[in-house]
Amino acid sequence: MPIILDGKSFAKETEALIAERVERFKTVTGRVPRLATILVGDDPSSATYVKMKGNACARVGMLSLKVEMGRDTATEELLGRIKELNDDPLTDGILLQHPVPKQIDERAAFEAISIDKDVDGVTCLGFGLMSMGCAAYGSATPAGIMRLLDRYEIPIEGRHAVVVGRSPILGKPMAMMLLNRNATVTVCHSKTADLPKIIKQADIVVGAVGKPEFIQAEWIKEGAVAVDAGYHVGGVGDIDLKNAAQKTSAYTPVPGGVGPMTISTLILQTMRAAEKTAGIADKQ
Numbered sequence: 145m146p147i148i149l150d151g152k153s154f155a156k157e158t159e160a161l162i163a164e165r166v167e168r169f170k171t172v173t174g175r176v177p178r179l180a181t182i183l184v185g186d187d188p189s190s191a192t193y194v195k196m197k198g199n200a201c202a203r204v205g206m207l208s209l210k211v212e213m214g215r216d217t218a219t220e221e222l223l224g225r226i227k228e229l230n231d232d233p234l235t236d237g238i239l240l241q242h243p244v245p246k247q248i249d250e251r252a253a254f255e256a257i258s259i260d261k262d263v264d265g266v267t268c269l270g271f272g273l274m275s276m277g278c279a280a281y282g283s284a285t286p287a288g289i290m291r292l293l294d295r296y297e298i299p300i301e302g303r304h305a306v307v308v309g310r311s312p313i314l315g316k317p318m319a320m321m322l323l324n325r326n327a328t329v330t331v332c333h334s335k336t337a338d339l340p341k342i343i344k345q346a347d348i349v350v351g352a353v354g355k356p357e358f359i360q361a362e363w364i365k366e367g368a369v370a371v372d373a374g375y376h377v378g379g380v381g382d383i384d385l386k387n388a389a390q391k392t393s394a395y396t397p398v399p400g401g402v403g404p405m406t407i408s409t410l411i412l413q414t415m416r417a418a419e420k421t422a423g424i425a426d427k428q
């Protein structure tokens with residue numbers, strides 16, 4: 145029987161520990177840690193994701209500052225708002241919800257976030273530091289996946305990990321995190337030739353494609369670990385888990401796998417950022 149990598153339960157445990165750290169932080173500093181979430185435009189999925197992050201803050205006793213900007217917002221306006229949040233001593237972490245409307249230079253907006261408050265690991269500096277194995281907050285989804293793999297003591301060193309997808313927030317940082325843990329990593333993308341053949345070699349396969357049930361069960365090796373970052377209408381991910389799960393040695397369910405790990409990791413990294421600013425020892 146495959147092991148179910150239960151992100152939902154682990155996220156709940158993580159939140160309980162964060163709640164204790166929030167209380168300690170309040171006692172030491174007299175204030176409450178705060179995550180600023182910036183939503184630009186009116187994309188309903190983005191609004192839902194931001195709401196879920198705000199709810200998670202509330203569950204652990206943290207504050208969330210919801211910054212909502214219109215769909216016609218100009219890049220300069222957004223950069224100005226981010227600068228204010230960088231300078232605001234009551235804000236510990238900044239999350240800019242991706243994607244932003246087309247007229248905005250998203251990279252410039254991400255880069256405007258100060259490294260100390262980049263709790264979602266979106267800046268080039270944060271990515272570079274993480275890639276070099278230096279202290280930085282990793283992109284929340286891949287960092288959450290690593291925490292989940294570790295929680296279930298899934299061996300990584302020496303394994304062949306195949307990451308399908310190379311986006312800046314998911315595929316690329318995922319590949320670097322696995323590489324830093326001594327996996328042999330192959331990164332696949334839309335121009336990859338013979339994807340099934342490559343996936344067939346994977347001891348660990350990460351689905352980060354953004355297409356429902358795109359990765360077929362027959363592409364997955366018997367006994368591989370399947371990590372599915374996707375979430376689509378109908379409650380399916382990027383891997384055809386319905387048919388693939390039973391041939392894996394472990395898999396992340398959809399829903400209840402990677403999704404809750406992303407949110408709890410974001411909140412955890414906000415907690416760490418707050419503690420760092422206040423000079424409280426980092427418990428990781």
Ligand code: NAP
Pocket residue numbers: 285308309310311312313314315332333334335336339351352353354355373374375382402403406407
């Ligand atoms: P994205 O920016 O759209 O990137 C998709 C990646 O998949 C790209 O690198 C693309 O290649 C690659 N791809 C597309 N078609 C392919 C094909 N036919 N064969 C191989 N690779 C292909 O998506 P993302 O933001 O990384 O998200 C990926 C998935 O993760 C989505 O399902 C998303 O909903 C999910 N997600 C979940 C969470 C969470 O919290 N659970 C967070 C973030 C994302 P190119 O680079 O060549 O275009």
